[in-house]
Amino acid sequence: MAYALTIEPLGQTLEVEDDQTVLDACLRAGIWLPHACCHGLCATCKVQVVDGEVDHGEASDFALMDFERDEGKTLACCARLQSDVTIEADIDEEPDARNIPVEDFHGTVTRIEQLTPTIKGLFVELDRPLDFQAGQYINLDIGAEPGMSRAFSLANAPSNGNEVELNIRIVPGGRGTTWIHESLKAGDRVKLSGPYGRFFVRESAARPLIFMAGGSGLSSPRSMILDLLARGYAQPITLVYGARNRAELYYHDDFVALAAAHPAFSYVPALSDEPAGSDWDGFRGFAHEAALAHFREDFRGHQAYLCGPPVMIDACINALMQGRLFERDIHTEKFFSAADAQQVRSPLFRKI
Amino acid sequence: MDMQVPKKKLGLKERYTLMTRDLAWDTTYQPKEKVYPYADYEGIKIHDWDKWEDPFRLTMDAYWKYQAEKERKLYAIIDAYSQSNGHLGVTDARYLNAIKIFLTAVTPLEYMAHRGFAHVGRAFPGAGARVACQMQAIDEMRHAQTQIHSLSNYNKYYNGFHDAPHMFDRVWYLSVPKSFFDDAITAGPFEFIVSIGFSFEYVLTNLLFVPFVSGAAYNGDMGTMTFGFSAQSDEARHMTLGLECIKFILEQDPANLPIVQRWIDKWCWRGVRLLSIVAMMMDYMLPKRVMSWKEAWEIYFEENGGALFKDLARYGIKMPACAEQIRQEKEHLSHQVWSAFYNYSGATDFHTWMPTEEEMQWLSQKYPDTFDQHYRPRFEFWREQQQKGNRFYNKTLPMLCQTCQIPMLFTEPGDPTKICYRERDYKGSKYHFCSDHCQHIFDNEPEKYVQAWLPVHQIYQGNCFPEGSDPTAPGFDPLAAVLEHYRLNAGRDNGDFEGSEDQRNFEAWRGMAKRND
Numbered sequence: 001m002a003y004a005l006t007i008e009p010l011g012q013t014l015e016v017e018d019d020q021t022v023l024d025a026c027l028r029a030g031i032w033l034p035h036a037c038c039h040g041l042c043a044t045c046k047v048q049v050v051d052g053e054v055d056h057g058e059a060s061d062f063a064l065m066d067f068e069r070d071e072g073k074t075l076a077c078c079a080r081l082q083s084d085v086t087i088e089a090d091i092d093e094e095p096d097a098r099n100i101p102v103e104d105f106h107g108t109v110t111r112i113e114q115l116t117p118t119i120k121g122l123f124v125e126l127d128r129p130l131d132f133q134a135g136q137y138i139n140l141d142i143g144a145e146p147g148m149s150r151a152f153s154l155a156n157a158p159s160n161g162n163e164v165e166l167n168i169r170i171v172p173g174g175r176g177t178t179w180i181h182e183s184l185k186a187g188d189r190v191k192l193s194g195p196y197g198r199f200f201v202r203e204s205a206a207r208p209l210i211f212m213a214g215g216s217g218l219s220s221p222r223s224m225i226l227d228l229l230a231r232g233y234a235q236p237i238t239l240v241y242g243a244r245n246r247a248e249l250y251y252h253d254d255f256v257a258l259a260a261a262h263p264a265f266s267y268v269p270a271l272s273d274e275p276a277g278s279d280w281d282g283f284r285g286f287a288h289e290a291a292l293a294h295f296r297e298d299f300r301g302h303q304a305y306l307c308g309p310p311v312m313i314d315a316c317i318n319a320l321m322q323g324r325l326f327e328r329d330i331h332t333e334k335f336f337s338a339a340d341a342q343q344v345r346s347p348l349f350r351k352i
Numbered sequence: 353m354d355m356q357v358p359k360k361k362l363g364l365k366e367r368y369t370l371m372t373r374d375l376a377w378d379t380t381y382q383p384k385e386k387v388y389p390y391a392d393y394e395g396i397k398i399h400d401w402d403k404w405e406d407p408f409r410l411t412m413d414a415y416w417k418y419q420a421e422k423e424r425k426l427y428a429i430i431d432a433y434s435q436s437n438g439h440l441g442v443t444d445a446r447y448l449n450a451i452k453i454f455l456t457a458v459t460p461l462e463y464m465a466h467r468g469f470a471h472v473g474r475a476f477p478g479a480g481a482r483v484a485c486q487m488q489a490i491d492e493m494r495h496a497q498t499q500i501h502s503l504s505n506y507n508k509y510y511n512g513f514h515d516a517p518h519m520f521d522r523v524w525y526l527s528v529p530k531s532f533f534d535d536a537i538t539a540g541p542f543e544f545i546v547s548i549g550f551s552f553e554y555v556l557t558n559l560l561f562v563p564f565v566s567g568a569a570y571n572g573d574m575g576t577m578t579f580g581f582s583a584q585s586d587e588a589r590h591m592t593l594g595l596e597c598i599k600f601i602l603e604q605d606p607a608n609l610p611i612v613q614r615w616i617d618k619w620c621w622r623g624v625r626l627l628s629i630v631a632m633m634m635d636y637m638l639p640k641r642v643m644s645w646k647e648a649w650e651i652y653f654e655e656n657g658g659a660l661f662k663d664l665a666r667y668g669i670k671m672p673a674c675a676e677q678i679r680q681e682k683e684h685l686s687h688q689v690w691s692a693f694y695n696y697s698g699a700t701d702f703h704t705w706m707p708t709e710e711e712m713q714w715l716s717q718k719y720p721d722t723f724d725q726h727y728r729p730r731f732e733f734w735r736e737q738q739q740k741g742n743r744f745y746n747k748t749l750p751m752l753c754q755t756c757q758i759p760m761l762f763t764e765p766g767d768p769t770k771i772c773y774r775e776r777d778y779k780g781s782k783y784h785f786c787s788d789h790c791q792h793i794f795d796n797e798p799e800k801y802v803q804a805w806l807p808v809h810q811i812y813q814g815n816c817f818p819e820g821s822d823p824t825a826p827g828f829d830p831l832a833a834v835l836e837h838y839r840l841n842a843g844r845d846n847g848d849f850e851g852s853e854d855q856r857n858f859e860a861w862r863g864m865a866k867r868n869d
Contacts, residue, residue: 008363009361009363009364034408034592036588036591036592037584037588041581041584041585042584042585042587042588043585043588044408044588044589044592060581060585061425062422062425062426062581062582062584062585063584063585065418065421065422065425066421067417067421068418088364089364090364090365090409091363091365092363092365093363093365317666318666321666321667322668324603324606326599326603327599328405346656346659346660346662346663346664347591347592347595348595348598348599348660348663348664349663
């Protein structure tokens with residue numbers, strides 16, 4: 001039986017499976033807790049149990065002393081829930097997080113648009129409005145198989161009422177995206193759950209923002225930008241958007257128009273594989289190269305939000321750091337899983 | 353009516369900040385440069401100490417409580433171990449020689465680390481960094497103490513454990529660890545934190561802990577093993593501090609990058625040279641082996657260190673240039689160092705021996721490309737000579753490397769049949785080096801390394817004899833005088849393990865423990 005785990009000071013609640021450790025559940029939900037050895041010896045992941053019962057598992061007697069057990073401490077890497085539990089962990093507070101509870105939603109597909117040769121826009125009218133923070137994602141039930149679901153970022157602004165938009169690239173051979181691209185049609189009923197994720201704008205820092213998107217990774221930045229512009233965000237906003245060629249670059253005209261209407265918003269599209277003779281007069285190259293050129297290799301004072309394929313994210317992080325923007329100001333949609341923890345990876349960075 | 357608004361509970365981070373760095377103040381009647389005189393001269397530029405992220409949040413009250421409980425537990429186990437004659441449960445008395453090296457070469461380093469961290473815990477202008485370093489200074493002091501207490505049990509029964517601090521300052525091979533740490537603590541605060549906090553604690557410490565602590569576990573040494581477990585929860589904090597330091601320095605100013613790169617290059621090589629004694633210990637001194645040095649090196653340096661340098665590349669840091677030579681040396685290191693100690697076994701505080709046939713087979717299997725070809729024939733010859741009553745001892749003094757102070761025993765990269773020598777003229781004197789990398793370190797800071805206290809030079813200059821010795825007196829035996837100065841009992845504390853008092857006693861006592869006669 002699964003239990004609920006609430007993490008303070010975030011106030012976020014997760015569902016934890018029977019055999020799952022607290023650390024694993026947190027990392028999978030995108031919540032980074034300090035950790036190192038992952039098997040109960042080093043005490044880096046010690047947390048306070050504020051409420052509820054845990055099993056300390058294989059925690060070492062030296063890493064978790066008896067008196068600490070009495071005081072309600074536990075090691076997240078070994079602790080398993082015996083009831084619903086609230087822990088207090090050494091995590092930075094996020095004043096901008098709204099911690100909206102996850103719920104199930106039903107809706108009807110209103111239309112499916114071919115945005116690019118590989119990406120479709122799926123529009124769903126929900127039976128009731130979905131409250132979310134721009135940048136968050138939902139899990140969509142895939143009708144091809146019972147119990148199967150896929151995660152997609154919401155591409156619309158939260159103010160959109162009952163209609164949500166998802167931009168979905170077809171993954172060759174992928175069962176979920178093939179079903180959406182080939183079987184799903186207007187009028188079909190769908191079920192989704194959300195909102196999930198901790199990818200949202202840290203507005204309270206009041207800094208100029210850089211969004212870097214690749215391919216269908218445009219969804220979250222689009223939602224965030226539409227939301228910010230609608231609410232009159234006071235700082236400059238730049239979208240660097242990379243695609244392979246002109247055909248894969250979608251919502252291009254919309255962003256050009258937005259940039260014309262909002263002096264604080266700049267739009268920097270980049271094509272990496274556009275035929276040499278085409279009439280494209282924008283940047284040719286990768287998104288990170290376009291960003292370096294646009295900002296003259298100096299990103300200091302900004303906050304960056306990255307969304308796209310892993311190779312692109314990695315190249316963008318390198319470029320940002322070269323331009324002296326560091327981890328605390330770089331946000332990505334990348335999640336850490338237990339598999340990440342086991343892989344040989346240095347603990348130099350926490351979330352990038 | 354007044355409404356009581358409930359105060360929001362503080363998060364751990366805010367609480368920690370209030371309890372530590374918020375207690376700091378800016379000086380008003382003395383300028384900052386005079387209060388922190390070492391902060392600038394290394395060329396490291398720090399613009400904003402507030403960007404320092406506390407690597408851990410352990411306040412003093414929690415620290416005392418936690419450590420006190422941990423030590424109560426450790427001492428209970430040490431007591432139980434010594435009262436039940438636990439020393440007779442180790443695999444073989446040869447194992448104890450590894451522990452002698454630990455006590456004389458590693459434990460004093462914990463104390464030096466304490467001094468170094470106490471110093472930088474005063475020298476950094478940022479309060480967050482000062483608090484973290486002071487906390488580590490206390491850890492290091494505790495580690496020195498708990499190691500001495502864990503290991504000194506053996507001094508009741510075995511030779512060579514009797515005067516580690518005295519030997520640390522004098523015995524020739526111990527000048528290697530001593531000069532390593534002297535180099536670090538006489539550097540500026542930023543170089544110290546990069547050398548010890550980052551390079552040593554993060555990149556190399558596992559290579560020290562695995563053989564000694566797992567080695568202890570494998571060989572039935574519960575005292576040392578328990579110390580290891582009790583220290584591990586501190587080590588994780590030390591590693592986090594090292595990582596935070598390097599990130600902080602690199603993020604503060606682009607001008608810091610070349611300075612930090614030079615320090616990483618230097619201290620990676622210095623650390624690898626220092627660990628060559630651990631390589632030997634792992635392959636030759638543990639009767640029950642954990643893994644080979646080469647295997648440990650591949651996991652902890654090539655794999656884990658490789659992942660780290662991959663991440664550091666985002667800051668522009670490159671893998672140190674010495675990495676390629678280190679990769680080649682992993683095949684040879686332990687064999688060459690053991691040969692040297694076998695040669696000079698008359699002047700150390702521990703015993704050496706030739707591996708048994710079964711042990712040589714293990715070495716052949718772990719080092720298929722080098723052991724049989726380059727080392728086995730020599731070892732078999734020495735074993736044969738020893739069995740004929742002709743045990744080989746080298747009576748001359750070796751040439752030492754000016755930088756790492758290790759005898760010139762390493763071979764040329766790419767040619768394991770030729771000893772590697774490098775030399776440099778500096779202000780009219782000639783200086784010798786074991787490698788290109790040690791020579792480069794000298795080239796960067798010649799004025800520091802010309803001052804090196806090289807044991808062999810000091811012996812020849814007559815500075816290592818007991819007070820009142822008269823080297824001109826007829827019959828003066830210089831080697832015997834040096835050993836007396838070291839407080840070593842020649843032939844009892846050292847020499848071949850075969851036929852030693854330690855070997856005889858261990859056998860006799862273990863026999864008594866098992867039989868009724």
